Amino acid sequence: MIRASQLTRRFGRKLAVDDVTFEVDRGRVVGFLGNNGAGKTTTMRLLTGVLRADAGSSELAGFDIAKKPADARAALGYLPEAATGFSQLTVLEFLTFCAEARGLWANACRRAIERACEAIELNSAMHQPLANLSKGWRQRAWLAQAILHDPPVLILDEPTDGLDPGQKTRLRKFIRSIASEKTILMSTHILEEAEQICDRVIVLSNGRVVADEPLAVFADGSGRIGPAYARATSAAATSAAATSAGAAALQGVA
Numbered sequence: 464m465i466r467a468s469q470l471t472r473r474f475g476r477k478l479a480v481d482d483v484t485f486e487v488d489r490g491r492v493v494g495f496l497g498n499n500g501a502g503k504t505t506t507m508r509l510l511t512g513v514l515r516a517d518a519g520s521s522e523l524a525g526f527d528i529a530k531k532p533a534d535a536r537a538a539l540g541y542l543p544e545a546a547t548g549f550s551q552l553t554v555l556e557f558l559t560f561c562a563e564a565r566g567l568w569a570n571a572c573r574r575a576i577e578r579a580c581e582a583i584e585l586n587s588a589m590h591q592p593l594a595n596l597s598k599g600w601r602q603r604a605w606l607a608q609a610i611l612h613d614p615p616v617l618i619l620d621e622p623t624d625g626l627d628p629g630q631k632t633r634l635r636k637f638i639r640s641i642a643s644e645k646t647i648l649m650s651t652h653i654l655e656e657a658e659q660i661c662d663r664v665i666v667l668s669n670g671r672v673v674a675d676e677p678l679a680v681f682a683d684g685s686g687r688i689g690p691a692y693a694r695a696t697s698a699a700a701t702s703a704a705a706t707s708a709g710a711a712a713l714q715g716v717a
Contacts, residue, residue, distance in 0.1 A: 464489050464616055464646035469519035470509050479505045481670040482519070487663075489615070492642045494657035494678075495650040497667035498696060503650045504544045506667065507620050510648075511541050523616050524646075537565070540609035544620040544650075546602065550594035554585060554604045557593060561608040579607040582637060584630075598625035606634070610641075619649040623656065635660050654689050658682065666692060668699035 465487040472480040480502045487493045497503050508514040510521045512528040512535065521528045524538035549557050558579065562572040580586050583603045593601055602625045609617060622638070623631040638647065638660055651657055657664055657678070664681050666674035674681065674695040682688045 464524055465510065465618070465648055466522040467506065467510060467519070468521070470506060470516050470521060471518040472505055472509055472514060473517055479670050480509060480516075483667070483670070483672055484519075485665055485672060485675055487646050487648055489646050490643050491663060492638060492647040492649065492661045494661035494664040495648055495667070496654070496657060496664055496692060497650075501667040501696075502670035503667055504620055505670075507541075507544075507618055507648070507650065511539060511618055512536065513541075513543070537612075538614055538616050540612070540614040540617045542606050542609045542617075542619040542622055545624070546605035551592060553590050553592050554580075554596075554607075555589045557604060558607060558611060562611055565612045567612060575611050575613075576607075578613075579611045582610065583607045584633065599627060599630055602626060603630070615645060617645055617647045617649075619647065621650055621652070623651070623653070631656075654687075654692060658686060658688055664688060664692075666695045668696045671699065673699040 467483050467485050470480050470483040471478070483502070483506055495503050495507070505514065509516050510523070510528065512532050515529070523535040526535035526538065528535045549560070552560065555576070558576045559572060562575050567575050580589065583606055585600075585603050585607050588596060588600050588604070591600075593604060596604065602622075606619070606622060609619065623634055626634060635656065638649070641647075642662075649660070661678055663677050664674065665672060674691070676691075678688070681691050683690055
């Protein structure tokens with residue numbers, strides 16, 4: 464349902480995403496892990512068509528994002544990193560706009576908004592402008608737009624960012640409750656969150672996949688993934704440093 468094939472993206476001289484390949488099947492929640500600057504958000508933007516890849520391809524629900532973008536996006540619910548915008552709209556106006564943009568009108572629009580807001584517990588903020596909401600409430604409004612049209616694929620970039628502890632707990636339960644019917648790729652900096660929600664983890668470092676394992680394999684005997692995560696990222700950092708030093712030495716010789 465989600466397929467990345469040799470995705471590559473540069474920003475000037477920086478190689479932000481380097482030959483990234485993986486697949487996520489239906490009924491799976493995959494945690495996308497990595498330190499700041501590892502390439503997680505850029506990869507998600509490539510998958511969703513927000514950015515164009517320099518090389519490689521991506522598919523959502525069987526549709527190539529470059530060749531059939533409308534079909535691919537119709538199957539997608541996307542929560543971007545630090546989502547902002549539409550600040551002058553109320554939550555209801557924002558969700559109505561999003562629903563109508565996806566072809567939901569009249570009763571279908573109203574029912575979709577009601578379902579999403581009930582699932583995200585957003586009803587009490589419906590008539591508040593987005594600009595007046597706390598970060599946590601804005602995050603919930605943007606998450607509601609991602610699930611509004613009941614898409615089979617969800618790509619969620621830090622979905623619990625800005626939520627209080629109770630909201631995080633409820634959102635994690637919600638993601639698990641819909642997992643059997645969806646294909647979900649979510650990034651998080653909270654390793655305990657990945658332990659609670661995910662079936663599998665993919666770790667990026669310096670734009671490359673350095674680990675891709677079922678949670679049961681990646682975790683230690685206590686169910687914790689911190690040790691394996693540290694090993695994967697530190698080994699990648701050591702390798703990158705060695706490569707950089709070798710390149711510098713060759714330039715010196717030249």
